[in-house]
Amino acid sequence: MNVIIINGPNLNLLGKREPTIYGSETFEQYFERLKLKFSALNLTYFQSNKEGELIDKIHEVGFSIDGIVLNAGGYTHTSIALGDAIAAVKSPVVEVHISNVHAREDFRHHSYLSKNCAGIIVGFGMESYALALSHFAAKHSKL
Amino acid sequence: MNVIIINGPNLNLLGKREPTIYGSETFEQYFERLKLKFSALNLTYFQSNKEGELIDKIHEVGFSIDGIVLNAGGYTHTSIALGDAIAAVKSPVVEVHISNVHAREDFRHHSYLSKNCAGIIVGFGMESYALALSHFAAKHSKL
Amino acid sequence: MNVIIINGPNLNLLGKREPTIYGSETFEQYFERLKLKFSALNLTYFQSNKEGELIDKIHEVGFSIDGIVLNAGGYTHTSIALGDAIAAVKSPVVEVHISNVHAREDFRHHSYLSKNCAGIIVGFGMESYALALSHFAAKHSKL
Amino acid sequence: MNVIIINGPNLNLLGKREPTIYGSETFEQYFERLKLKFSALNLTYFQSNKEGELIDKIHEVGFSIDGIVLNAGGYTHTSIALGDAIAAVKSPVVEVHISNVHAREDFRHHSYLSKNCAGIIVGFGMESYALALSHFAAKHSKL
Amino acid sequence: MNVIIINGPNLNLLGKREPTIYGSETFEQYFERLKLKFSALNLTYFQSNKEGELIDKIHEVGFSIDGIVLNAGGYTHTSIALGDAIAAVKSPVVEVHISNVHAREDFRHHSYLSKNCAGIIVGFGMESYALALSHFAAKHSKL
Amino acid sequence: MNVIIINGPNLNLLGKREPTIYGSETFEQYFERLKLKFSALNLTYFQSNKEGELIDKIHEVGFSIDGIVLNAGGYTHTSIALGDAIAAVKSPVVEVHISNVHAREDFRHHSYLSKNCAGIIVGFGMESYALALSHFAAKHSKL
Amino acid sequence: MNVIIINGPNLNLLGKREPTIYGSETFEQYFERLKLKFSALNLTYFQSNKEGELIDKIHEVGFSIDGIVLNAGGYTHTSIALGDAIAAVKSPVVEVHISNVHAREDFRHHSYLSKNCAGIIVGFGMESYALALSHFAAKHSKL
Amino acid sequence: MNVIIINGPNLNLLGKREPTIYGSETFEQYFERLKLKFSALNLTYFQSNKEGELIDKIHEVGFSIDGIVLNAGGYTHTSIALGDAIAAVKSPVVEVHISNVHAREDFRHHSYLSKNCAGIIVGFGMESYALALSHFAAKHSKL
Amino acid sequence: MNVIIINGPNLNLLGKREPTIYGSETFEQYFERLKLKFSALNLTYFQSNKEGELIDKIHEVGFSIDGIVLNAGGYTHTSIALGDAIAAVKSPVVEVHISNVHAREDFRHHSYLSKNCAGIIVGFGMESYALALSHFAAKHSKL
Amino acid sequence: MNVIIINGPNLNLLGKREPTIYGSETFEQYFERLKLKFSALNLTYFQSNKEGELIDKIHEVGFSIDGIVLNAGGYTHTSIALGDAIAAVKSPVVEVHISNVHAREDFRHHSYLSKNCAGIIVGFGMESYALALSHFAAKHSKL
């Protein structure tokens, strides 16, 4: 079972920004640990700060891959085009957020992606990714 | 590790309503399966259609239990009092929803609970509960 | 044909409050007159000030009874959970209001119940109940 | 007791549009049946697609007739002038709607007429008219 | 100098409705008095309950007459088409209201006509018409 | 193939109002040119300033004619009844606007008609009508 | 009959600002002409840029004077306190505006004063004051 | 003079939650001190987390008791039914809040209760209750 | 303990306006009674209809006085500057209102002052001032 | 005459997604047919999922090309920058949409592009492009 994690804008800074607070682990390092934990899944990773590249990637993988874990960062709340891309492809998309967006500014409470997603996981910190992968792993184990 | 699942209004009808669509498994039967799957957790279950009883239950368990999985149904979107109860207790609360509330009516897009919760899981069907329990099981395995 | 009248919050005060204005007839006394008028129907009556008890009652009767006449009082405008309960059961529900809610405060102009109801009757005073029962009586006479 | 039924825009198409769905009975035919059922009332009927003609008719009959049953169709939600006409005349007006307007688009949830009406009946299909006439018949029988 | 007074919906009822309150003088009778008072003006009068007829009349007179005094009643707040008609013609239009619309319901506080009018006079009772005519009479006396 | 052009309020003033700006061609004259250009279509023309007459005309032709080109002027933004009429008939309706309504006041940005139309053409000046007819001509040539 | 004209903020600049456009007549000079025209009235004049001084003046004269003509300028749209002052005194207040505030920014379309005023006159240029005085002169001539 | 203090949801946690911050005094202990301070009043106390029980209690005491001090907690901002109960009974109700609700989230700035209350006291901490009782004690001392 | 009562716009009319309704006691006379009742406090009084003078006074006393009782009248709902002044000074401010502002127009439901105040007292009539002083007296008695 | 068709996000999926529904013709294939039909125009085609690339392309061609047909997909409703690009260039832009955006979600009813466009064509399916080209072809034939 092939699953891709797609991260959007500013998430490339994880582990590089304020390491005393957020830790010094980059997402790439965390990703290695996820691969170990979910060894039954074939995981790949993609990050871009560009809305259009995120759409391109979803198009590229979205008709063949078994699952997409998407943290679209700030584009979550502004990108109708990204929401349309999710609706257009066949692969199920799980929307994740590291922080509890509902405890932040009002403009982070609405997502243009959610209604087209197979599920939404919010606020568990980095564990949000692991829970999303658990979902795909559970589907896999049923196959 | 003690974890309680609390279900709010109308969720007592699961398995009883439109069995040809939703299946004939009641939540109680599903709960038995959850107990088997998460045998490392000590699970209990509570359901009420009454906002005040849900608050009472959160007060009762919320200073000692290790985790609360809460599906507050329609009260999610209208109950400031329930949100205050979550904020008042010490136990972490994971908000879950069976359906994708963001794909339904506008009035289901806002939750008075979310900002006080340790995490939110939406739209995975009955699996939403299992994912929430996975979160507590993962915490447990780290202890 | 079995039909239940369900009254919500504050409606227990009918006949007790300001009798020089509203008359001194309680709803229970009025209910006796309704039973005489609609003798072809088997009428029962339930009242509660508690949102959850109203939901419980709708669940209890809503899979077998032939009709529900519901005046949910102030919960009409605030209870998504009650609206969900109406949607969940099989029995047809007729929403009634004694006063013309559209001639009162703005917050009384919207109902979370209406879209799930078989019909809505507003503003005829106590006669609103009789008109709702007429609807069920007419269905009965066609059987 | 004289009662008039006034129908607004597009209601002249009843029975002519999509007969396999709505049936092939025109309102005029249904009206004949209403006259038989409410033989104690002296019923007349008027229909126009023109807002101003509806106002004219309400003015014409509204100081002498015993009751008006009004389905103003789309003008319900946009016509302050029609609402003012109802307020200006002496005859009681019962607002009716065939469909459940609260289960349709948002712009159909508000009525400029309701606050000036003696009562509102919504969503019972063609029976909405019969229930409105029941109200006048009941008043008549008390005379 | 030719000036027309155009009255919209429900204003035909002046003097006929609640004479003990509003007086028993019809607008036609009041108009006779206005003609006496403003003898230097050549006054005509038109009333219709139909939005389209009001537009037709404005088109008919609006390229030649010296002034229009318009009380559009309820259409004031809902008719973009009437506002467009005022903008389209050459004759100056003075908008008048008998009652103080700003002391009534919120939906009467906005006018689609005002921005295209030469002036607005509100709330002086029947005297509003006389003040509007004073404006044209003053223009006349300067010629 | 029979197609009708229906024009709403104030459009009768085309060619008569400010000829130095808008030109001195009336819509009737322009219509003659359209008939020459679209000789394969059997064109007719109707104009009214009255909302109800526009509805009447749509009812009259809307079950038999092959196409309707509708410029409802100011009623576009206020008439639910007109939108309902379009939904009720069988003939496809193309909504047209001469000016770019999106570059004008906010209240001209919303149309009650659009969602029921077969297509919308906005802002091409008088050419908007020709483009709408092109649509019907293209359908015709496929027959 | 004693009548005062009260002008609010920035109106002291009339005649001083852009004289080629607005003319070089100050309000004080215009006021002299008004006194000549309305010689039957005993006119006084007050201007202040200070909200509180306008309130003070209304208090000072508002229990004895026969009429107040008030152009509150920008305070019209923001001053609840000024609206309260008008409501508190006994003298009738006529609200005037030189420009057509409804043809200007949205925030000038609402007045906190209007609902407490005896009448409102808008958009006639400097003539707005004369029309307001005509109202008081007409009352005077009836005495 | 009989006065009851009614506390709503989550207020049962006072003294039990975060004692290092809020102190370890429960409301019951504080209530004993209030009884000593207001010995001229006959005080009773009621608390419930259930909206319906609060309504029931107001009905029970509200036709005979001399005063009600009500802190409805989160229901303050969502319960039309509770506001209706206050309007329905005869006893004067003083609304109190411990915290300054206007310095908290926007959804705590509106109260459905206030307009029906004899007075509102907000933000004095526990002293809010004492001030409310002062009001009743002052009324008592005047008897 | 020094405490000042500051009254804003229109409150100088108390006792002078409609004495048959509001009584003929001026605030100055009432203030004398307050001084007798709260003899342990050193009370002073200030009133102005001018927003800026109220700010000046708060600045003048707000770094040394022990308490401020402020009824800002209409400025309550519009003055950010006054709210800032309260935030800037050190003395605690208690906001009071004589009438129940929540039972009046919508624009009186929001206060720019409340969030910076030590407490808010609304709707007890003139007693609102006494309750505010009770608060300071209680603080004093604890010293 | 040179004309370019520019397609925005997700439109590259045409013909590839759900071919049983949308057909298996890609836009590139459809574009070949358009070139045949509009042989008098020199047509080119560009597609990108990236907002910035769409702006770049508009800048590149927008000072020399004779016409731009733009379907900006989801960016239509969110991109002020794209609207600014249209305003900045000299070439006329015709906005097109395949589906009837007014019959879809509310957030698709507003376009940041429309007010800067030479015309808007909505909802004719793939024919929307052909109608836009007809506009440019008509301009061409007049040269």
Next chain:
Amino acid sequence: MNVIIINGPNLNLLGKREPTIYGSETFEQYFERLKLKFSALNLTYFQSNKEGELIDKIHEVGFSIDGIVLNAGGYTHTSIALGDAIAAVKSPVVEVHISNVHAREDFRHHSYLSKNCAGIIVGFGMESYALALSHFAAKHSKL
């Protein structure tokens, strides 16, 4: 070149309030330093807590002075009259704010002054004034 700095409400407290945080330099002292730094400009200073005095001052200097630096404090967000005063005078006005108003409450995000100003400088602390003076100094050096 003559330039005036005008400060609005509460800005007189600079240097006096919380000196350990804001420093103990008053604006008057800071102003002395500005005069040294911008010795090519002839600087004056004015402060008032009164909206009307700020308008008076702008009127007084605004037809002759070369530049106005205005920090209107809380009046920025509420005073249409102040915005009108800026529009009325000839001298260019630069709006400044010490704090980043966009990072504070929502009601500080809108300014009634900005659209009439020659420029806006926000959030640089006391340096905001220096930057505004730099603007005038740059203009001066070009003369």
Next chain:
Amino acid sequence: MNVIIINGPNLNLLGKREPTIYGSETFEQYFERLKLKFSALNLTYFQSNKEGELIDKIHEVGFSIDGIVLNAGGYTHTSIALGDAIAAVKSPVVEVHISNVHAREDFRHHSYLSKNCAGIIVGFGMESYALALSHFAAKHSKL
């Protein structure tokens, strides 16, 4: 001291578009003049029409450079992701706008960037950049 100027969408057209109005100086030419004027600063320049490239650049320089001057054009009002990037980096960002955005369309009045910026400069034309650099130069001269 290293400072970068980053320009967003459509700003590459400066000097190329409408040279008779905006002048024929490109930003690159203007930038050369800025380098001469601020010779104490080490200036670089970057422009892109792509939101993601702007974010990339901010990430690239934002942990080492001494200052960023950012004119994000249309993305200012729509890009949460860009606002997040500013918040994520360490270098201070000054937001600039050439035109007075507050005097343009409503959707240009809100910025997603401002609250995370060290300061905002709006409406001084090209001088806005120079003022922003003055800020960094002043910091530099203090070092």
